[in-house]
Amino acid sequence: MAVTQQFARVTTEYLNLCRQAAEVSPDANPQWDPPRADWLDLDWSPESLRQLLQLAKVGPAAVAALERSTNGDVLIDVSCLDHDDAVGTFGPPPRAVAPAAVAEIATTLAAVDWEAAIAALPAGAQEATTALGMNITGDPRPYLTCHFEALRTFYQQAAERRLTVVLWWD
Numbered sequence: 163m164a165v166t167q168q169f170a171r172v173t174t175e176y177l178n179l180c181r182q183a184a185e186v187s188p189d190a191n192p193q194w195d196p197p198r199a200d201w202l203d204l205d206w207s208p209e210s211l212r213q214l215l216q217l218a219k220v221g222p223a224a225v226a227a228l229e230r231s232t233n234g235d236v237l238i239d240v241s242c243l244d245h246d247d248a249v250g251t252f253g254p255p256p257r258a259v260a261p262a263a264v265a266e267i268a269t270t271l272a273a274v275d276w277e278a279a280i281a282a283l284p285a286g287a288q289e290a291t292t293a294l295g296m297n298i299t300g301d302p303r304p305y306l307t308c309h310f311e312a313l314r315t316f317y318q319q320a321a322e323r324r325l326t327v328v329l330w331w332d
Contacts, residue, residue, distance in 0.1 A: 184242035194248035207309035218282035227270035253331030268321035
């Protein structure tokens with residue numbers, strides 16, 4: 163079974179409705195069902211993206227923003243979502259990033275010079291995967307580019323709409 167990182171963009175009101183639903187449900191079901199258009203599957207890319215930004219020496223602010231974007235904050239209680247009918251109970255409990263932090267992350271990720279970051283990898287595909295500690299066949303650049311751009315766009319859109327980002331592993 164593959165383990166992938168999932169994200170959803172939701173309003174604060176929606177999270178409150180989920181908390182309320184969990185409180186009144188006999189089995190604590192939060193009725194979690196955000197629109198699929200507001201979901202992102204980041205696959206297993208977060209650690210490789212982090213490795214790349216560190217290798218590329220893009221700066222501590224960019225690395226911290228990436229880490230925060232994929233680890234979440236403890237400031238928002240989303241424990242009601244740690245339910246089999248919501249995000250499941252596999253892996254660590256779900257986390258979230260509040261709208262103000264989402265905006266900070268979006269701004270920092272937007273400033274990353276992705277071309278310069280990806281250019282920091284060794285030229286050969288095998289050497290690049292080794293430098294990142296990845297265990298894949300082929301060139302990791304397209305995979306990393308696709309997932310970084312998806313994450314950057316996801317956070318930008320969440321910031322524009324002033325949404326909370328919920329993340330979990332599934």
